[in-house]
Amino acid sequence: MARTLFDKIWDAHTVNTVDGGPTQLYIDRHYCHEVTSPQAFDGLRRRGLKVYRPERTICSPDHNVPTLHQDKPINDPVSRKQVETLYRNADEFGLTLFGLGHPGNGIIHVIGPETGLTLPGYTIVCGDSHTSTHGAFGAVAFGIGTSEVEMVLATQCILQPKPKTMRINIEGRLGKDVTAKDVALYIIARMSTSGATGYFVEYSGEVIRNMSMEERLTVCNLSIEMGARGGMIAPDKTTFAYVKGRKYAPKGEAWDNAVKYWESLASDDDAVFDKEVTFNADDIEPRITYGTNPGMGIGISEAIPHYDGNDEVGRASYEKSLEYMGFNTGQHLEGTPVDYVFLGSCTNGRIEDFRAFAGYVKGHQKAPSVTAWLVPGSRAVFEQIKEEGLDMILADAGFELREPGCSACLAMNDDKVPSGALCVSTSNRNFEGRQGPGARTILAGPLVAAAAAITGVITDPRKIQFTHHGQ
Ligand SMILES: CC(C)[C@H](C(=O)O)[C@@H](O)C(=O)O
Numbered sequence: 001m002a003r004t005l006f007d008k009i010w011d012a013h014t015v016n017t018v019d020g021g022p023t024q025l026y027i028d029r030h031y032c033h034e035v036t037s038p039q040a041f042d043g044l045r046r047r048g049l050k051v052y053r054p055e056r057t058i059c060s061p062d063h064n065v066p067t068l069h070q071d072k073p074i075n076d077p078v079s080r081k082q083v084e085t086l087y088r089n090a091d092e093f094g095l096t097l098f099g100l101g102h103p104g105n106g107i108i109h110v111i112g113p114e115t116g117l118t119l120p121g122y123t124i125v126c127g128d129s130h131t132s133t134h135g136a137f138g139a140v141a142f143g144i145g146t147s148e149v150e151m152v153l154a155t156q157c158i159l160q161p162k163p164k165t166m167r168i169n170i171e172g173r174l175g176k177d178v179t180a181k182d183v184a185l186y187i188i189a190r191m192s193t194s195g196a197t198g199y200f201v202e203y204s205g206e207v208i209r210n211m212s213m214e215e216r217l218t219v220c221n222l223s224i225e226m227g228a229r230g231g232m233i234a235p236d237k238t239t240f241a242y243v244k245g246r247k248y249a250p251k252g253e254a255w256d257n258a259v260k261y262w263e264s265l266a267s268d269d270d271a272v273f274d275k276e277v278t279f280n281a282d283d284i285e286p287r288i289t290y291g292t293n294p295g296m297g298i299g300i301s302e303a304i305p306h307y308d309g310n311d312e313v314g315r316a317s318y319e320k321s322l323e324y325m326g327f328n329t330g331q332h333l334e335g336t337p338v339d340y341v342f343l344g345s346c347t348n349g350r351i352e353d354f355r356a357f358a359g360y361v362k363g364h365q366k367a368p369s370v371t372a373w374l375v376p377g378s379r380a381v382f383e384q385i386k387e388e389g390l391d392m393i394l395a396d397a398g399f400e401l402r403e404p405g406c407s408a409c410l411a412m413n414d415d416k417v418p419s420g421a422l423c424v425s426t427s428n429r430n431f432e433g434r435q436g437p438g439a440r441t442i443l444a445g446p447l448v449a450a451a452a453a454i455t456g457v458i459t460d461p462r463k464i465q466f467t468h469h470g471q
């Protein structure tokens with residue numbers, strides 16, 4: 001029978017099935033951060049269990065870390081305890097740890113791909129919803145809860161109901177200054193935040209095929225924001241070229257064999273998906289959100305739409321959302337003053353995002369009214385920014401580079417946006433208080449962020465005349 005990419009990987013990892021029940025799935029890679037793992041390790045201790053395959057779990061603190069002075073002890077007592085607990089657990093259970101300052105440290109979803117720990121054909125889990133990111137390699141990757149983290153640590157398996165499959169095709173070619181983030185925000189706005197609930201999504205079509213790995217990671221990262229269990233892209237030459245030579249990638253003969261297998265990982269031509277949707281690249285422009293969920297988004301030239309549903313609960317939440325943001329139906333947001341700009345997170349904290357941002361602001365100056373936090377997703381990205389001299393370009397334009405971590409993506413560390421302030425953020429969630437109590441978030445891609453950072457207002461990146469801007 002014809003199978004989808006998802007089916008092929010799922011089947012290859014099925015240990016057991018229960019009639020009418022979940023599948024017992026073998027897990028190739030387990031990532032672990034400080035927020036969702038402490039109780040799982042406590043559970044193991046209580047039950048006197050060891051980690052079944054310690055070499056399959058990798059730990060890195062990312063959420064609670066400060067992005068300045070990582071060589072000093074963490075000031076905040078709660079954050080310090082979270083991070084130290086992860087260190088202790090990794091040590092006690094014999095797990096690989098990339099602690100603060102370690103060359104491998106960073107946001108879990110950024111370090112997995114760049115080290116070759118994330119590979120095509122893998123099953124990958126982490127106690128974190130954005131684990132969908134790793135699907136960009138053609139992996140079945142999804143977020144799990146803390147009790148499941150304990151299950152994976154103890155058995156290297158997980159019990160999962162099999163999701164339905166959906167394919168989203170994006171055809172055509174993207175216009176100038178339209179980034180992968182804009183594609184993802186467009187898809188979520190069209191699908192709504194629950195439009196893919198219960199599905200595992202495969203992204204395909206010309207736009208996806210033409211994307212770099214960094215761009216594919218951005219797209220898969222946001223799958224969860226439309227309710228999908230995960231998102232994935234069939235591995236191809238772009239994938240293999242990216243993986244080759246990375247620290248944990250297979251080498252020599254093992255590499256050749258791996259590629260042979262990976263080449264079989266595509267949906268069969270006659271595979272049938274439970275749902276299939278197609279979008280056109282021509283309809284996608286640089287995007288921003290205006291509300292308090294990632295589905296409340298518009299093209300940057302568009303006005304905030306009327307509520308188009310017919311249920312009262314939906315209407316009330318739409319109105320509450322606009323009230324929180326201080327915006328009105330019909331309003332255009334271009335020209336709205338911005339207080340903060342955040343470049344970073346597991347969505348847009350990779351080297352290409354910094355290249356795009358630096359390329360854009362080169363020869364300009366940061367607007368004095370804007371506080372800008374530029375936070376690489378990992379120590380490796382931080383180092384590469386320096387190697388490429390991007391830090392100098394950024395410094396000349398009045399920007400300062402911070403150290404890696406989740407930072408202002410969520411208010412679990414020192415980087416909190418003050419109440420009432422408006423932040424153009426390259427992260428993935430704009431919920432009330434997400435960046436700090438009362439903070440107002442506009443989600444956007446790195447170019448919209450760069451344009452806001454130098455003009456001080458929401459600006460269509462296509463409208464600025466540039467001497468250096470090569471895109
Ligand atoms: C803290 C963690 C459990 C959470 C997640 O699962 O996504 C966080 O990473 C987030 O982005 O909200």
Ligand code: SF4
Pocket residue numbers: 062063107109128130345346347405406409410427428
């Ligand atoms: S960067 Fe943001 S979305 Fe990603 S793992 Fe950290 S908190 Fe979650």
